[in-house]
Amino acid sequence: MTRRYLKTPIMHRAVEANGFVFFGGIAADDMSQDMAGQTRQVLDKLDAYLSEAGLDRTRVVSATVYVSDLGLKKAMNDVWTAWFGPEHLPARATVGVADLGEDTLLEIVVTAAKGTI
Secondary structure, three states: EEEEEEEEEOOOOEEOOOOOOEEEEEEEOOOOOHHHHHHHEEEHHHHHHHHHHOOHHHHHHEEEEEEEEEHHHHHHHHHHHHHHHHHHEEEEEEEEEEOOOOOOOOEEEEEEEEOOO
């Protein structure tokens, strides 16, 4: 069975299928923030999306992070590791991209496990 959560005009923010919940690209709302600030905003949004699907951050198993400036990766990593904690860090790829939109520094795509992990 497929379940969809958090409908927007163009997508659902999360789709559950086969024991996993797939979260679409999450970006910050306040683009005036630096990389650390935007990362915090994105992870706060992810926390709310996970909760909507009956999950928490310990269930995240994979993430792809798209960043507009790889030189800012350390600031993102500092917030990322503090938020997840060392015991719950998911598998992750970080990809540098040319443009994410006006002043958007990162966008994160996440997969979480609904069943036993």
